[in-house]
Every structure is written in C-alpha cells, then in structure tokens.
Amino acid sequence: MMSAFEYAPAPQSASVVDVAPSYGLFIDGEFRESADGKVFKTVSPSTEEVLSEVAQAGSEDVQAAVKAARRAFEKWSALPGAERAKYLFRIARIVQERSRELAVLETLDNGKPIRETRDADLPLVAAHFFYYAGWADKLGHAGYGPDPKPLGVAAQVIPWNFPLLMLAWKIAPALATGNTVVLKPAETTPLSALFFADICRQAGLPRGVVNIITGDGPVGAELVAHEDVNKVAFTGSTAVGKEIARTVAGTRKKLTLELGGKGANIVFDDAPIDQTVEGVVNGIFFNQGQVCCAGSRLLVQESVADELLESLKRRLGTLRVGDPLDKNTDIGAINSAEQLARITALAEAGEAEGADRWSPACELPSSGYWFAPTLFTGVSQAHRIAREEIFGPVLSVLTFRTPDEAVAKANNTPYGLSAGIWTEKGSRILKMASKLRAGVVWSNTFNKFDPTSPFGGYKESGFGREGGRHGLEAYLDV
Structure with missing residues (x-):
C-alpha cells in the first residue's frame, strides 16, 4: 500500500521551450553565421543528448561585434537615463513573462534542478534588471560624482554555472550606465544567452547595444584583448582570471574579476x-x-x-x-x-x-x-x-x-x-x-543573494564588486 509521503515523480515537460536545431551569433541586432562557418554542439549534461548546434566565432566575428557595439555606443550613451531605464524595465518584464521557458532551457543546458532555475535563478535575473533600471536616471546620486560618464564598450565573459544570472549581473549595470556590450557565454551553456538576444529584440533594444558571440576560450581571450574595448568583466576560474589580468595590464581598460572560492x-x-x-x-x-x-x-x-x-x-x-x-x-x-x-x-x-x-x-x-x-x-x-x-x-x-x-x-x-x-x-x-x-x-544563512547587495572577493577570488550601488562603479568613468 502506498504511503502518504512516498515519492512520485513530478516531471516538468521540456516542450515548453522550443530549442532550434542551430543558432548563429547575435551581432548588430541580427543572428548570423560565423564568418568561417564553424559550429559546435551543446549537449544536455543529464542525458548527453545534443540540444543544438551553435556558431563558433572567430577573429572576424569578434571584430564585427566590437564594431557594432562601438557604433551603438554614441546614441545609447546619449539617451537620457530615464529612456535607457524603459528598455531595462521592458527586458525585466519579458524575462518574467518567459521565465518558465527560460528555466527549462537553463536546466536542459546546464543540468541544475528545475526548482533552482525556476525559484532562484529566474527571479534574480528579473530582479537585477528591475534594480538597475531604477538606477539609470539617478547615476548622479550614486556617489561617483554629479555627472559620471560611461566607459564605452564592455567585454563580458561569463561562466557555465549560472549562465543567465551571470549575464544579468553583467549586462544590467552596463546598460543602465550607458555602455554597450559584447558578451561571450561559456561554451557548454550558450543557449540562454542566445534566447536573451531574442528578448533584446523583443524589447526593441537598439541594434548593437548588446552583442552575443559564442565559442571557446580563445574567442573570449581575443575579445578581452581587443584594442577598442574599454571595460572587461570576467567571472570564472582563478587561472583564467590571472591570464586576463596579464592581458589587460598596461592598458587603460577597466577590469573586474570574480573568481574562485573555498568558502x-x-x-x-x-x-x-x-x-x-x-x-x-x-x-x-x-x-x-x-x-x-x-x-x-x-x-x-x-x-x-x-x-x-x-x-x-x-x-x-x-x-x-x-x-x-x-x-x-x-x-x-x-x-x-x-x-x-x-x-x-x-x-x-x-x-x-x-x-x-x-x-x-x-x-x-x-x-x-x-x-x-x-x-x-x-x-x-x-x-x-x-x-x-x-x-x-x-x-x-x-x-x-x-x-x-x-x-x-x-x-x-x-x-x-x-x-x-x-x-x-x-x-x-x-x-x-x-x-x-x-x-x-x-x-545564520548561506547563499542568499539580492541585487541591492554588492558581491565580490579578496585575494585570489578577484576584485571589484557586482550588485548594488557598488556595481555601478565598474562601468563608470569616475
């Protein structure tokens, strides 16, 4: 006889998300194939099944993405903060509307439980965009001078453990402060970033403000080293973070690193x-x-x-x-x-x-x-x-x-x-x-996050802070 508390499966259907057989790079508001036509496969960690084929960016694609971001910067940075805020609020609402779809996608591509993507990741993603939308027209009151200016083009490289949340941590403050973005997601978890590109189009975000290029480590290294990038933000391993610090040393690029830990x-x-x-x-x-x-x-x-x-x-x-x-x-x-x-x-x-x-x-x-x-x-x-x-x-x-x-x-x-x-x-x-x-x-708690609270480390865990008022500084010329 079945007891009242005996386990019974409660599967979330994967059919709520439509994963395309292939995805291109998102550059200047459009999806396109990589210049050399190379692709790679992304698989589901829980089944080892291929989810989709994704474009592998090359040098020409990195150049095109940075150029698109640079072109878009002039008009985007000139917009009043309240106008930029409208786009961020719109993105936040669309994330909420599509949260079930995005949660399932993140679980398929990353392997983490649907309870976590549904109840932790996606609410925090939307909260970060809402929070930084609120700052967009108040930058003069953030404590970084009466009229702080954006830096320019931000190169952002994110890891595979929280693909969409790390995207939000990076893109939301960058856009709120008037910067444009070229983001490279991790090679094993590119899908939610590419879905986010579609959300940017759905929100009517001007072309070139957000560009997303997919590929392996060398693509990220080339993006970080690009001479027309003004700001580098990286979350990932300490070893790669040290390499990025060496690349950026001696340049005028602003750098934040959020690296490993042993809490x-x-x-x-x-x-x-x-x-x-x-x-x-x-x-x-x-x-x-x-x-x-x-x-x-x-x-x-x-x-x-x-x-x-x-x-x-x-x-x-x-x-x-x-x-x-x-x-x-x-x-x-x-x-x-x-x-x-x-x-x-x-x-x-x-x-x-x-x-x-x-x-x-x-x-x-x-x-x-x-x-x-x-x-x-x-x-x-x-x-x-x-x-x-x-x-x-x-x-x-x-x-x-x-x-x-x-x-x-x-x-x-x-x-x-x-x-x-x-x-x-x-x-x-x-x-x-x-x-x-x-x-x-x-x-008396652990792993509690909030967009209003700064997050970052000491020593080999990196430097700089993301989240809160402190997270604005990394994207401002102060």
Whole structure:
C-alpha cells in the first residue's frame, strides 16, 4: 500500500521551450553565421543528448561585434537615463513573462534542478534588471560624482554555472550606465544567452547595444584583448582570471574579476542544529556545489561536531539525485565530463591522503554526468580537498576549539570570496565577520543573494564588486 509521503515523480515537460536545431551569433541586432562557418554542439549534461548546434566565432566575428557595439555606443550613451531605464524595465518584464521557458532551457543546458532555475535563478535575473533600471536616471546620486560618464564598450565573459544570472549581473549595470556590450557565454551553456538576444529584440533594444558571440576560450581571450574595448568583466576560474589580468595590464581598460572560492561555513556550539544543517546543505549542494562562493569547508566547534555530523548525514540521506527536470530533484547533473573528471580526481585525492569519505546510498542515472553528494571527515588543512576549489558536491569537515582558531583556519586559503557564521550571539557574528577575509559573510544563512547587495572577493577570488550601488562603479568613468 502506498504511503502518504512516498515519492512520485513530478516531471516538468521540456516542450515548453522550443530549442532550434542551430543558432548563429547575435551581432548588430541580427543572428548570423560565423564568418568561417564553424559550429559546435551543446549537449544536455543529464542525458548527453545534443540540444543544438551553435556558431563558433572567430577573429572576424569578434571584430564585427566590437564594431557594432562601438557604433551603438554614441546614441545609447546619449539617451537620457530615464529612456535607457524603459528598455531595462521592458527586458525585466519579458524575462518574467518567459521565465518558465527560460528555466527549462537553463536546466536542459546546464543540468541544475528545475526548482533552482525556476525559484532562484529566474527571479534574480528579473530582479537585477528591475534594480538597475531604477538606477539609470539617478547615476548622479550614486556617489561617483554629479555627472559620471560611461566607459564605452564592455567585454563580458561569463561562466557555465549560472549562465543567465551571470549575464544579468553583467549586462544590467552596463546598460543602465550607458555602455554597450559584447558578451561571450561559456561554451557548454550558450543557449540562454542566445534566447536573451531574442528578448533584446523583443524589447526593441537598439541594434548593437548588446552583442552575443559564442565559442571557446580563445574567442573570449581575443575579445578581452581587443584594442577598442574599454571595460572587461570576467567571472570564472582563478587561472583564467590571472591570464586576463596579464592581458589587460598596461592598458587603460577597466577590469573586474570574480573568481574562485573555498568558502568556510563556521558552526559554533550554540548554533541551532537543524537550521544549521539546512544552511550547510544549501551552502555546498546548491547547484551541485558548482558555485564559486560555495561553503565547501565546514568548520565545526569540537563539542558539537558529532551531533552536527549525525544530523547532516541523516539529511543527506533524504536528498534526491537525478532528473533535473523533476521538480522533486535536489541535486542534478554535473555540467560537463571535464568537470566531473576534476571532481572525481580531487575526491580520490582526499581518500588517498587519508580523509574519511562518506556518501548516502543513492542510485545515479546511467547516462549523463553525475556525482553523489559527498562529505569528508578527518580532513587537515594540508589536504588538497581543504585547499583547492573542487567546484562540485563535496564537503570537507574540519573542527576548531576557539573563535581565534576558527578565524585562522577560515582565512588559511588563497581565496576570499565567502564565509558563513552560525551562532545565536550577535556580538560574536560581528566580531568574526570583521576578522574574516571574505567579500561576503552570511550570518545564520548561506547563499542568499539580492541585487541591492554588492558581491565580490579578496585575494585570489578577484576584485571589484557586482550588485548594488557598488556595481555601478565598474562601468563608470569616475
């Protein structure tokens, strides 16, 4: 007999989105083939099925996109802020109207659960456009001088973990401040950016204000190095970020980098266990751990470590891994075979170095790229899994005795993007937050985002801020 709470699939139909068999580059308000006719395929990580064929940009296409953005800049930057705001508001409303379609598309192309794209990604995408639309006619009151000017053409290169949200983080403030854009999405997740190009046309955005070119890493490198680009914004790996910094050094280009992380989630003995466990799970298993600010290091006060781990393991046993289009799924597919290989290698290194590995019993699908939620105990700060960014659903657990020890261990990393503090004492939260070298510190929560709040890192996690009033500065000549 079926119990009241027995699992039943709740699949979201993929038919709500119409994926074309092929897509071109979006340059000067039109889709076109690449100059040399080259293409590449984008696949669904959960099934390994080909979703579409996408144009591979080359040097000629990069030149054409930057030229289109430069031509459009003169008129776009001359528009009153209130007029630019109308386009941003229009884009935000269309994103909301097409949110179901976009959520399904993002899940198909990225592999993340539909619950996350539907309930987190898409609402935040629209919120960013609404927020920066509000700033467009108030730039003189943002704290960057009475009449700040746009920079010109912005080259923006975004990653595959939050394809549409990272697009919104980059494009919304750029357009609000009067800049024009050439954006390159990640090679494995180009579809939502190309759908956004169609939204720009639907919103009546002037030709050339937003241009989207698809392709591999060398395309992004050529775009960043282009002599007629005034601003470079990159989100991605620290290694690529360093290469971009070397490329831009010595030029007049303005640069912001949002790179990797190895966030510490710090749990004190007075933290509410059940609430903390939910925050830890959200901190590392949201988007399969493929989050630069993921709480991938759990620092637990010794006296509550056993109790917390017991509760955490019990909770991990309830996580559902599988079809990302199922509304019940908690953990979807890893984005690519390459990323899965890296996660696997680092997890094996953790075992080889003596840490204790544990995963709940779960059956992984036979096709696609999958990795079971995993935690390691007996981890020391010397272990690779405690030092290197895994970018997957893998949690390293360490312990501490005093607040000073927690701070020392949390800061013992080349990264500095995020941290979490779990305690009932407000004074302890404030004291700890002032000592942690992290761009974002969450208290009794994790992975909470808002367009009004600046986001960014210290050290090898990059520099500059995105979001909030602070996010305007990167696109203004101040």
